Amino acid sequence: DAGVTQSPTHLIKTRGQQVTLRCSPKSGHDTVSWYQQALGQGPQFIFQYYEEEERQRGNFPDRFSGHQFPNYSSELNVNALLLGDSALYLCASSLGQGNHNSPLHFGNGTRLTVT
Amino acid sequence: GESVGLHLPTLSVQEGDNSIINCAYSNSASDYFIWYKQESGKGPQFIIDIRSNMDKRQGQRVTVLLNKTVKHLSLQIAATQPGDSAVYFCAETGGEGSGSRLTFGEGTQLTVNP
Numbered sequence: 541d542a543g544v545t546q547s548p549t550h551l552i553k554t555r556g557q558q559v560t561l562r563c564s565p566k567s568g569h570d571t572v573s574w575y576q577q578a579l580g581q582g583p584q585f586i587f588q589y590y591e592e593e594e595r596q597r598g599n600f601p602d603r604f605s606g607h608q609f610p611n612y613s614s615e616l617n618v619n620a621l622l623l624g625d626s627a628l629y630l631c632a633s634s635l636g637q638g639n640h641n642s643p644l645h646f647g648n649g650t651r652l653t654v655t
Numbered sequence: 656g657e658s659v660g661l662h663l664p665t666l667s668v669q670e671g672d673n674s675i676i677n678c679a680y681s682n683s684a685s686d687y688f689i690w691y692k693q694e695s696g697k698g699p700q701f702i703i704d705i706r707s708n709m710d711k712r713q714g715q716r717v718t719v720l721l722n723k724t725v726k727h728l729s730l731q732i733a734a735t736q737p738g739d740s741a742v743y744f745c746a747e748t749g750g751e752g753s754g755s756r757l758t759f760g761e762g763t764q765l766t767v768n769p
Contacts, residue, residue, distance in 0.1 A: 573756070581761055582746075585756050644689075644701070647698050
């Protein structure tokens with residue numbers, strides 16, 4: 541049973557560039573959430589996708605956008621990268637929106653470094 | 656804004672001892688709480704959860720206690736092992752419109768000494 545998979549595992553970008561991160565949810569899950577984890581801190585919610593639409597959004601600027609595909613996989617896009625965007629980006633999947641019977645399962649993340 | 660936080664950033668215990676990791680939350684509307692373990696280079700791993708209609712839940716070597724009166728959550732690990740060394744996060748969700756959106760605390764680094 542494949543868990544949440546993310547690619548790439550590591551990425552180095554320059555300020556002003558754009559980046560796309562990818563996520564495949566755990567088998568059977570249909571909801572994908574993205575979190576940003578700065579070094580030494582807890583993950584912070586970016587947004588959640590369900591039925592190919594953004595359903596909830598955290599306090600992140602419009603430079604952060606996403607997409608969910610019919611197979612439930614998802615992409616996170618960040619435009620005009622800033623040094624402060626350097627972080628671990630975590631994808632989490634679950635079954636159904638707001639379903640307390642389906643805890644979030646996290647991938648191992650993509651480590652993004654902006655220089 | 657309302658948030659979840661942890662009292663202690665680090666905890667060091669001897670192998671075989673019991674560990675207690677604490678967490679305070681401020682959102683009185685929170686109705687679901689989760690503890691995650693995060694090892695270096697990995698994503699958070701689900702440990703145990705508890706709903707607000709419960710005050711205690713036990714798993715394998717772990718127990719979560721919830722005190723809604725003082726908005727306090729704790730994770731107890733019995734017979735702590737070196738493999739338990741990691742950062743532990745509490746997370747909460749609940750309240751209007753929260754869906755499955757989790758709010759995480761800053762984490763406690765647990766170190767188990769052999």
